[in-house]
Amino acid sequence: MPVTSPWPTEADPFLSLESLDDPAAAAWVEAQNARTRTAWQGGARFEALRKRLAEAYLPRERPVIPSRWQAWAYDLWEDESNPKGLWRRALWADWRAGKPQWQTLIDFDALGQAEGVAWVCAGLDILYPDGDRALIQLSDGGADAVTVREFDLERRVFVDSAEGGFVIPKEGKHTISWIDRDTAYVGWDNGRRSLTRSGYPREVRRWMRGTRLADAPVVFRGEFDDISIEADYDPIEKRHDVVRSIDFFDAYNYRLDEQGAWQQYDVPEHVAIGAWQGWLLLEPRLDWACGGVTHPGGALLAIREDAFLAGERTMTALFTPTPVTSACDWTNTKQYLVMSWLDDVQSRTMLWQAQCEDGAWTWHARTFPARADSQVEVSPIEDTLNDEVFVDVDDYLQPPEYWLTDLAKDDLQDWELLDRWPTQFDAAPLTVVRSHALSADGTRVPFTMIGPRAALEGSARKPAPCLLTAYGGFAIPLMPQYLAGDGIGWLEQGGIVAVAHIRGGGEYGTAWHVQAQTEHRQRSFDDFIAVAEQLAADGYTRAAQLGIKGGSNGGLLVAACMVQRPELFGAVLSEVPLLDMQRYPLLHAGASWLDEYGDPEDPAEARALAAYSPYHRVRAGVPYPPSLFTTSTSDDRVHPGHARKMVARMQEQGHANVWYLENTEGGHGPGSDALERADYDALVFRFLWTTLAGTW
Structure with missing residues (x-):
């Protein structure tokens, strides 16, 4: 018997909106933007909020925590005059003494103005050990595609190709890294034949200075169905490696042996x-x-x-993980392996040191101090020199703190405070509360609430406007971070922020992710819906006051939940979302996510995708909550066609309270710099307060 496709048989009536160079599509976007900005932008309160957010995102007095490269401290400084950033350096000793003499290396705003391109710094790679050259990756408006230029740090100029510089002038999803002064590994985006199905380089070239990139020999080639291929040379370890990513999560690893041949490690791809x-x-x-x-x-x-x-x-x-831990990450200083993980969504760090006695190796552990309810991140400063680390301490309500310590010390509590981020909102009346909900299959789903004590503590609480967010994909955990924007635009006004740690994310390790992968995606939505229901059942909020927001995979999450349970929510903000789960592998980087969502061409997986695909499940005559879909023309990761088509379909179905905003710049985000983000966030907060509380 033939298998019946779960997808519509008729042609997609809004397919033309996927075009990025069609004048009709551009006119549709312009008209939608004008409608949205007229409704939600402007006025004295909006301008005051936008200005305050801009000052919070780029305060005049804020910490400068540079990266160290041998004797130098490097920093990318951003302010109102330089929102794209100044790349600068000072002697490390001068910075430690509090008297840095900054040298400007590249003014990215001036470069963009001179060349008529909104250049964003997408990557910096300084040549080791020389230190006088760097490979600079430049993105137009924050897109994933980049151009490449070589920079002379002593002369403070770009080295053009006529001088033998490493230059890739055409935008693409290139990768490049130093081998030595005159050689680099390059993954070259030179059109479809050079790329994988997902649109990333499938070949590695060894590029010699003074030669054409097209003539550089291919030293490794992957398969078309791979995700990407990337080579790297580690000058400290003196090793050449290739990672051949065969899907989003798994890869084959290779090393270059003494005979110059690539040898695959004998381990499974996972x-x-x-x-x-x-x-x-x-x-x-x-x-x-x-x-x-x-x-x-x-x-x-x-x-x-x-x-x-x-x-x-x-x-x-x-x-060794437990049911309540995440997987771990590791990095290193000169002598120590630094291992970090989450234990019931609380950060933990362990230091390991290997010692050899009489030919036998043993590992010795030291526990690094934790901070209750705070995220503690330990970052090596210059692992070729010593064991000094930066310690970043972050939580929802207190500004980030930046400390320095030396892991070689006996007392790991001995931290030196470098600076704090300035306070952006009054946290005194606010608190953080953790709770949980039971999902449809009985799974316990934790969530965190941040808001006024009067709203979160005690039995006499009154329902308050609440903004619920989650991600729930790709094994990525949501961790505490200072809510500068939400604090100003939401918490200070009496709102609650809720963060749901749903399946699909990485908060509780591999199993937590796998349980909501591919055909099991509905579990992520069930978890999110359960948290929404619990917030209302416990009296923290009510449906008309509950807004939901999410970006990228989170944008899919909130749109799917809106379609499935519209009565639970008062407003929806879906940012840079993927929404058409039939065509997603054909759009930008979508093919790289087949192992996360499933293949719409596979009958079994297609049924699961079609069951929740927001673009296909939205219906006329259903009272959906007010919805704002946002994206970026320059987003070359999740195609803006997803959000465009969703809004066009909903509006055609008669849903009048559906809004659309597409920024030109920003890539896979709300803006290419902090000032654009402030403008965007002010519009979003006006939309949310008006729809959820009737006030502005």
């Missing part, structure tokens, strides 16, 4: 590989039976590389 000081650090994403032991997904394992290549498979487990 095992990520890193190297440090002669060790291989292995991270299985799924459970892995190896050497007579089953290592759980999310573990971190260590083994000497020479022993591994000789066939040894006995490994040291540096991290």
Whole structure:
């Protein structure tokens, strides 16, 4: 029997809105933008809020926490005059003494004005150990596609191709990294034949200075169905590596052997590989039976590389996950491996040091201090020199703090406060409360509420306007961060912010993600809906006051939940969303997400996708809440056609309270700099307060 497709058989009536160079589509966008800005932009209160947000995002007095490169401190400084940024440097010793003499290297605003392009710095790679050259990646308006230029730090000028500089003038999703002064690895976006199905380079070239990139030999080539190929040379470890990503989560790893041949590591594709000081650090994403032991997904394992290549498979487990931990991340200083993870959405850090005695290696652990209800991030400062680290402390209500400490000290509590971000809103009447809801299948779903004590504590609370957000995809966790914008635009006015830690995310490790992957996506929506219902049941808010917001995968989340349970919500903000789950693999980078969502050409997976695809499930005659869909013309990750078509369909169905905003710049975000973001956020807050509380 033939399989019946779950997708519509008629042609998509709004397909033309996917075109980025069609005058009719551009006119539609312009008309929609004018309608939205007329409704939600302008007026004295809007301008006051926009100005205050801009000052919060770019305060005149704020911390300068530079990166260190040998003797120099580097910083990308942004302010109202330079929203795209000044790349500058000062001597590290002068910065530590509080008297930096900053040298401006590149003024990205001036460069953009001179060339008529809204250049955004997308990448900086300084040549090691020379330090006098850098590879600069420039993005037009914040898009993922970049151009590449070489920069002379001593002369403070770009090195053009006539001088032998490494220059890729045409935009593309290029990758480039130094091998030595005269050689680089390049993933070149040179049109469809050079790319994977997902639109990323499938070849690695070894480019010699003074030669044409087209003549550079291809040293590694992947398959069309891969996601991407990227090569790297580590000048500290003296090793060449290639990562061949075969799907969004998994990859084959290769090393260049002594004979100049690429050798694949003998591990499953779900095992990520890193190297440090002669060790291989292995991270299985799924459970892995190896050497007579089953290592759980999310573990971190260590083994000497020479022993591994000789066939040894006995490994040291540096991290073993539990049902309430995330997978771990690791980095390193000169002597220490720094391992971080979440334990019930609370950050934890462990320091490991390997010692060899009489030919036998042992690992020794030290626990790095945590801060209750705060995110503590430990970042090496210059791992070729010492064990100093920056310690960033962040939470919802207190401005970020920046500390410095030395892991070689006996007392790991001995931190030096460098600076704090200025306070942007009054947090005294506010508090943070954690709770949970039960999803449709009985799974306990945690969520965090931030808001006035009067609204969150005690039984005499009154329902308040609430803004619920989540992400729930790609194993990405949501962690505490200072709510500067929400504090000004929402919390100070009496609103509540709720953050749902739903399945599909990475808060609780691999299983938490996998449970809502591909055909199980509905579990993410069920979790989010359960949190919304719990917020109302506990009296924190009510449906008419509950707004939901999400971006990218989160934009899909809130749109799907709106379509499934419109009566639960008072307003919807869907940002840079993917919404057409039939055509998503054909649009921009969509093919790289097949392992997250499923293949709309596969009958079984197509049924699951069609069951929730917002673009296909939205209906006429259903009273949906007021909805604002936003995107960016320059978003070359999630195609703006998703949001365009959704709004066009809803408006054609007669849904009048549906709004659309498409910024020209911003890439996969609300703006290419902080000033654009402030303008965007002010519009969003006006929309939310008007629709959820009837006030502005």
